[in-house]
Amino acid sequence: MFERFVVAWKYPLEVVVEDLYVRTGFLRSEVNAQEYCLSDYSLSLKEDLERYFSGEKVDFSKYRVKIKSEFVRKVLNRVRKIGYGETLTYGDIAKELRTSPRAVGQALKANPAPVVIPCHRVVSKNGIGGYSQGVDIKLELLKLEKLNVTLK
DNA sequence: TCATTCAGCGTAT
DNA sequence: ATACGCTGAATGA
Numbered sequence: 001m002f003e004r005f006v007v008a009w010k011y012p013l014e015v016v017v018e019d020l021y022v023r024t025g026f027l028r029s030e031v032n033a034q035e036y037c038l039s040d041y042s043l044s045l046k047e048d049l050e051r052y053f054s055g056e057k058v059d060f061s062k063y064r065v066k067i068k069s070e071f072v073r074k075v076l077n078r079v080r081k082i083g084y085g086e087t088l089t090y091g092d093i094a095k096e097l098r099t100s101p102r103a104v105g106q107a108l109k110a111n112p113a114p115v116v117i118p119c120h121r122v123v124s125k126n127g128i129g130g131y132s133q134g135v136d137i138k139l140e141l142l143k144l145e146k147l148n149v150t151l152k
Numbered sequence: 153t154c155a156t157t158c159a160g161c162g163t164a165t
Numbered sequence: 166a167t168a169c170g171c172t173g174a175a176t177g178a
Contacts, residue, residue, distance in 0.1 A: 069162085099160090101161095102160070102162085103163090106161085107162080
């Protein structure tokens, strides 16, 4: 099974679902997304993402994400537990998992499904930190969750 | 208050 | 072996 759809937002989010594994990525250029008929699973994900982008608190824990590396999986599993509207720092997670803040950042960079795995909720100790999809997008996501973050 | 350095650890080459 | 990160603490001016 392979399905692709785009969720409208300030930055449209492209979603690929392959055998129940979800991948996402923000699009910088505008796309005309024509719809086909999606599976119940993909349709549910699409609706959840639409609710999320309209400012609702949404739980994405039922969706599956395939992660190759053991270490990345460990970090991202922790990140999935960060609640809506909450943040942790790279250092927090490093301490908890007995690793280094830089290694945590590296693992977040390898996140195959931004938003579904909320790596935007991990910020630097003083400032917003980085984001694989662009810090401007991270800032918008945090604003969506009513979080004030200093840009640094 | 900066700016610069470097410890630290998982990856990629 | 070695270079590099979505960092952070330490150092020095």
